Amino acid sequence: MAELRVTLYAAASDEAALIAALRETVEAAIHVRKEMVHGRDFSDASTSERVTGTLDRIAMEFLCAAEQLDAIVAAIDDSRRSYPVRWLATDLHASGRLP
Amino acid sequence: MLKPLVAWALSYRILILALALAVAGLGAWAFSKLPIDAYPDISTTQVKIILKAPGMTPEEVETRVITPIEMEMLGIPDQSILRSTAKYAIADITIDFKDSTDIYWARQQVAERLAGVMGDLPASVQGGLAPISTPLSELFMFTIEGPQTLQEKRTLLDWTIRPALRTVPGVADVNSLGGYVRTFEVRPDAEAMAAAGISIAELRDAIESGNRNDGSGRLQTGEEALIVRAVGAIKTLDDLRAVVLRSSPGGILRVGDVAQVATGSLTRYGAVTEKGKHETVEGLVIALRGADARAVVSGVKARLAEIERTLPAGTHLNVFYDRSDLVEKAVGTVEEALLEATVLVVILLILFLGDWRAAAIVAVTLPMAALITFLFMRGMGLSANLMSLGGLAIAIGMLVDGAVVVVENIVERLNHAEHSDTPRLHHVFKATAEVIVPVTAGIIIIALVFLPLLSLQGLEGKLFAPVALTIVFALAGSLLLALTLVPVLSSFGLRAHSGREPWIMRQIAPRYERLLNGAFARKSLVYGLAGVGLALAVLAYGSVGKTFMPTMNEGTIVMQLTKLPSIGLQHSIQGDMAAQRAVMKAVPEISNIISRTGSDELGLDPMGLNETDTFVVLKPRSEWTGTIDDIVARMREAMKDLPGIEPSFTQPIDMRVSEMLTGSRGDLAVKIFGPDLDTLSDLAGRIQKTLSGIRGASEVMTMANDQVDYMRIDIDRAAAGRVGMPVDQLQDALRAQVEGLHAGVVAEGQKRVPIVIRGDKAIRDNPARFTDLQLHTPAGMTARASDLAHITRTEGPVKLDHENGSRYALVQAFVSGRDLVGYVDEAKAAVAQQVPLPPGYRLVWGGQFENQQRASARLMLVVPIALLLIFFVLLATLRSLRASTLILLNIPFAMVGGIVSLWLSGEYLSVPASVGFIALLGIAVLNGLVLVSYFRQLRSEGHSMAETVRIGAERRLRPVLMTATITAFGLVPLLFATGPGSEIQRPLAVVVIGGLVTSTLLTLILLPILFERFGEGRSEKEAFDG
Structure with missing residues (x-):
């Protein structure tokens, strides 16, 4: 069964809404980190982000089975968020836990 | 943040x-x-006590009324000045408190202490605290025109118009002036009284006790109750005549048997005349402190419109002073200037941006x-x-x-x-x-x-x-x-x-570049020109006159007339009407002229019978043939043909402001403090003469030398004692003959008509008959007044003034055609040389001049503090001591244009002009900051010093020019405004516009040169140049 590492890039203000939506379908731990994004693509930005010229983003990472991906994307789509979310999934070649 | x-x-x-x-x-x-009002609330926390002491001379008022009150009031906390004036029958006590004092607290303090001392004053003294008003409170004046007699008009004012207007929100009171207050007058027949053995005191007691309606309680009649009312009040003259004085087996003695009973009037303390033709009755609406003048006047007008419909046929109200006119004109002047300035600023913005x-x-x-x-x-x-x-x-x-x-x-x-x-x-x-x-x-x-x-x-x-x-x-x-x-x-x-670049900058920038290059090539010339400018400013400063405030043209002239102090009311009225006719003939611009002589009903303006305030209402400005100064000059000229009447000229608000501040009128008030009246009179006369001889004195006056004639009745105690006449009863009997003695009131609906026992007019107008008057004594004997006292004719003071308990004499001066400070400096030197003061006497120079001195002293102290604060702001912004200092050094050069423009325009250095200099200071610093901060930015970007000052000046040309021109053009409407109040703003506009010219030139030319030379220290230079 193929495993994926899914990364979501979303507005910081949507963190709680996304976590609430993901908890329904994702069993693995969800890692969240704050990111300050500088760039020229402001198509996803809120007005205040357009004003300050910086995107106040979070990145969420978790592992899931490949067949779960559609359900997760659908859950994110249905979540009570305010801004667009970008996601990417990469195949996981190996993983482990060292005590 | x-x-x-x-x-x-x-x-x-x-x-x-x-x-x-x-x-x-x-x-x-x-x-x-x-x-909305013409001026801000300029009143001090002031409590006035006005007491009427019928028949009392100034000296009696001073001794028996003012001194005990002063002793009581002197200890009130937060008090700044206690001023008193004793005049014939009037005590006027003014207590000024520190500015932050609550007026109601102050009034309570005064009221409590006054209540404590009232018991020690003579019984006839009446009055109390004046309404809470300010010098701006007199905001609406009207006369009653119609076919009625003066007494009927006065009754209409007192009992119909006044009560109706007092309910208008913001109205403190309505002062009634002129006419006759109707009374039920009891004129005792001295012989009949003496024959019947009735004294004046008995007559008064009988009238008072025979004039009452009262209730007696409830009577029970079966299941009902009857309310018992005992009716005994006097309603008609016949009722008054029928009052029984004494009953004996031979019959009863009624008031009508020993006295004539008729309709009369209270003793008049003043009168109002109009257009040189006739006497009239005036109503004066006084607003509460802090009231909205426009709203109050609007309320008064609406109420008067209602009242006018109910007035008798042919009667109407003639409004001759309406503050809302001045308010609208004054506020309109500024609003118009604001609108014009906005348009100018927008045009400049389009041009520059x-x-x-x-x-x-x-x-x-x-x-x-x-x-x-x-x-x-x-x-x-x-x-x-x-x-x-x-x-x-x-x-x-x-x-x-x-x-x-x-x-x-x-x-x-x-x-x-x-x-x-x-x-x-x-x-x-x-x-x-x-x-x-x-x-x-x-x-x-x-x-x-x-x-x-x-x-x-x-x-x-x-x-x-x-x-x-x-x-x-x-x-x-x-x-x-x-x-x-x-x-x-x-x-x-x-x-x-x-x-x-916008068109205007494309025109200016190349020219500025050439000018700047020329200036850098000839730095010595630039330094020299700046130095010459400074020297010129110092010279101009010496030549510019100094004054407190320009006089605001209120659009109404008040001509104050002073006549011989001993003048009677009738002759004073005739003099007023002659003056009115003379000025109306000489000045066709006058549409109406109303004079009030003597004291008003409330006693807010207790003038003597020889003093008159004449309100001159002018036609619309379009019908004038000259300026207001020309009109005043023609009026002054016309008054020269009336000997014995001294005119002085002021305006309604100006007059009241002067009175509030110094207790006197005039640009300069010299107070001579000392104990002895004769010495004070002598000194006042000499100072008056000295001040009159100094250039610029239009009117100089003093009342300290004025004397009125007295009939002095020195009661011979032995003689009075022999006929059993106590001193106080003799005095009461004499007062009853002339001034009148109150013996209750007759209630006619809402009206209250006083009953007054008063001697016949034939006695009042004949001193010989007065002294021969037969008086009945409590011992049952009859004696003439002349038998009981030594009667002499003598002279006494018109009024007595006190400040903080000390007597003083006042000399007032009006200055025209010259700056006030220059006049006062010369006057002080002349008085010091020509009028040596005896020990125990001192002079205080007050009036508008005092304000100017105080304002100058305060600004000299606080402007440097403000400069220091600005320096800190500059330091925090630029983080450079040298650059901050350099910007501040720009200030004196900015002042050059301000002073020179004042000098050229003929305006005086007044408080508004000082405000102009303050504004100029801010703009000069701001422009300096704009330039210097950019210089420092360019230096930090690696430009050399030579490049920096040139590039920086050229690039900052637009913001510096914009700031200066927009500020200057924003003030241009004030420069050309002509409405009331424009006089106050004009010196400020002159200073700022003139100052901005030199300030901008120096910022754009001198500052780059100075920055190149002094802008950076060695360490900064090394840091920037690497």
Whole structure:
């Protein structure tokens, strides 16, 4: 069964809404980190982000089975968020836990 | 703190627009609700006690009324001055408290102490605290015209019009002047009284006890109760005649048997005359302290319109003084100037920015800042008046500075970022954020320079604190707008364009470049010219006259007339009417003229019978053939044909302000303090003569030498004792003959008609018959007054003045055609030389002059403190001691134009002109900061010093020119305004406009040269040059 590492890039203000939506379908731990994004693509930005010229983003990472991906994307789509979310999934070649 | 504000505003642009609309709406509402008056509330916390002491001479009033009250009042806390005046039958005591004192607390203190001392005063003394009014309170005056007699008109005023007007909100009282107050007069027949053995005291007691309606309680009749009413009040003259004095087996003795009973009038203490034709009756509406003058007048007019419908046929009210006219004209003058300035500023913005959108965005800040100011004003309880709105007019050019800098930088950034992917909002934010520090520092500097005005004391403090507050409010509003609404509007409205300089800059810039190059080539010449400018300013300063305030033209002239102090009322009235006829004939511009002589009913203006205030109402200005000064000159000329009547000229508010401040009228009031009346009179006469001889004295007067004739009745105790006549009863009997003795009132509906026992007119007009009067003594004997006393004719003072318990004599001077300070300096030297003071006597120089001295002293102290604060702001902004010092050194050069323009225009250095210098100081510093901060930026970018000063000056040419021209043109309407109040704003406009010319020239030419030479220390130079 193929495993994926899914990364979501979303507005910081949507963190709680996304976590609430993901908890329904994702069993693995969800890692969240704050990111300050500088760039020229402001198509996803809120007005205040357009004003300050910086995107106040979070990145969420978790592992899931490949067949779960559609359900997760659908859950994110249905979540009570305010801004667009970008996601990417990469195949996981190996993983482990060292005590 | 400010960057997040800008970011927040740009993030919620619709909310900001909605808030701006809401603020605009609230501001408009606040403006409509602001109390409006010509002047700010300039009154001190003042409590006045007015007491009437019928028949008493000034000396008796001083000894028996004023001295005990003064002794009681002297210890009241927070008291600043206690002034008293004793006149014939009137005691006028004024207690000034410190400015922060609550008026109601002060009145309570005075009332408590007065109640304590009233028991020690003579029984006939009546009165108490005057209404809470101010010098601005007299805001509506009218006469009653119609076919009625003067007595009927007075009854109409006292019992119909006055009660109706007193219910209008904001009205403290309505003063009645002129006419005759109807009385039921009992004129005792001395012989009949003596034959019947009735004394005046018995007559009064009988009338008082025979004049009462009363209830007796309830009687029970079965199941009902009857209320018992005993009717015994006098209603008619016949009732009064029928009052029984004595009953004996031989019959009863009635009032009518020993006295004539008829309708009469109270003793008159004054009169009102009109147009040189006849006497009339005047009503004077007094507003409460702090009332909205326009609203009160509007309420009074509405009530009078209702009353007029109910007046007898043919009767109407002739309004001859309506403060709302002055208020509307004064406020209209400033409003017009504000509107014109706004138009000029918008035109300049379009010219300098070359972009109508940018100009429109900046222009929006003008009305918005004004509306925010009105909100602040309402919150702080400030009224809209000449001074507060004037502050807005002064600030108008400065209000756009912040917005201009922000918009200019946004345009600049958008031009450079036309093809950038970064959001437009971000460019707007960055552009605004870049200039937050200079914009905020600039506005703080301008606000700081005006703060010293808040420290002014006295009249100047009350006049100019609203100016400073309004400016600070407006600047705070403009800063808030520059950081919120302006970026938001810019984000919507501004477009990137070619970046081509506007036409006006394309014309000016090359010329400036050539001028700057020439200046760098001839630095010595520039230094020399600046030095010459400074020297010229020092010379001009010596030649410019100094005064306190320009006189505001109120549009109404008050001609004060002084006649011989011993004059009787009838002759005084005849003199007034002759004066009215003379000036109306000589001055066709006069439409109406009303004089009031003597004291008013409330005693708020207790003049003597020889004193008259004449209100001269002029026709519309379009019908004048000269200025108001020409009219006054013609009136003065006309009065020369009337010997024995001395005129002086003032205006209604001006007159009351002078009275409030010094207790006297006139530009200069010299008070001579000392114990002895004769010495005071002598000194006052000599000082009057000295002051009259000094150039500029239009009228110099003193009442200290004035004497009135007295009939002195020295009671012979032995003689009086032999016939059993106590001293007090003899005095009462004599007073009853002349002044009259009150013996109750007759109630006619709501009217209260006094019953007065008073001697026949034949006795009152004949001193010989008066002294031969037969009086019945309590011992049952009859004696003549001349038998009981030594009667002599002598002279005595007209009035006696006290300040803080000490006697003083007053010399008043009106100065025209010359500056006040120059006149006073010369006068002081002349008096010191020609009038040596004996030991125990001292002089105090007061009046308008005192205010000027106090304002100058205070500004000399606080302006340096403000400069120090500005220095700290500069230091915090530039972080360079040298650069900050250099900017401050620019200030004296800025003053050159101000002083020279004052000198050239013939205006005096007054408090408004000083405010102009203060404004100039702020603009000079701001311009210096704009230039020097850019020099330092260029240096930090690696430019050499030589490049920096040239490039920097050329690039900053536009903002410096914009700031200066917009501020100057914003004041141009004040320079040419002609309405009431324009006199106050003009010196300020002259100073700022003149000063801006030299200040801008020196900023653009001298400052770059000075910065090149002194702008950096060795360490800074090394740091920049690497």
